[in-house]
Amino acid sequence: MPASGPGEPRGLPRGARLGVDVGKARIGLAGSDPDGLVATPVETVPRVLEVPAGADGAPAVTADVARIAAEVDERFAAVVYVGLPRHLSGAEGAATADARDFAARLAAVVAPVEVRLVDERMTTVTAHAQLRSAGRRTKTHRSVVDQAAAVIILQSALDVERSAGERAGELVEQRPPGA
Template structure:
């Protein structure tokens, strides 16, 4: 059976949902797209497992299950850089999480995409929609994941190629 593709900017990319992941210290926001990669929508907020080492933590397993269930073509993980573009502790944490996720979802590619300002934008959007700070805490990570994913989808359409940098799964 041949892989279905669709035209994006003159280049065919495989059809399939895309997942967007916003990695935080306490929670992981998850968003998904339709199979054609047009619109990102929130999925859920997954509790973060901070002391995990391998791909067998509850947070990574939950995202891997979602990728399998949706026949994901790619998983985009937000890369939190400083406004200057420099990388810090949050960046290292997101990279480590993405590497564990890449191991769990193989052969689905995991790619890191710039997420500067995604949480700030998500907070502003929720506040503008009338959500109070306390009531939007559970959904802020999902909203940030939607922003990360929609940005990656827009970049795919503009470039005709997957967005971001490919994460190599660690050797076991």
């Protein structure tokens, strides 16, 4: 395990982190530097909603999962944080189940890299507000709001890492395909 870097919380391995905002039509992707200090937007990935079964009966690897897995490899990511949308009350709904399913499929592909679920309440609302305050017209938000939400998800997780000295969120179980 590599030693911690200058800004790295003690005990956590060095390596980039990724933040993922799973939406119905698009997935926002953000990344950090190897020391996990600052989150920046990476791209918006089109969402694949139809998940066919693979030859072994497990869900097939869809283009959206494959693209994020490629980014994990390219950046030598240490962890991927996936936003978990909950209602303001904390209750889980259909979007929560969808994010959990996506995270499980991603975890199966990127293992042994950890995939963790982190609370993302209000991130899209905050992202829209930040884009407006930056002078961006509302009509142009669609192409970048998912990335902005992913940045908020990731930066929040990085802040938890620094303050608590441990990974944020809930670890997604890495099941072998077909399990």
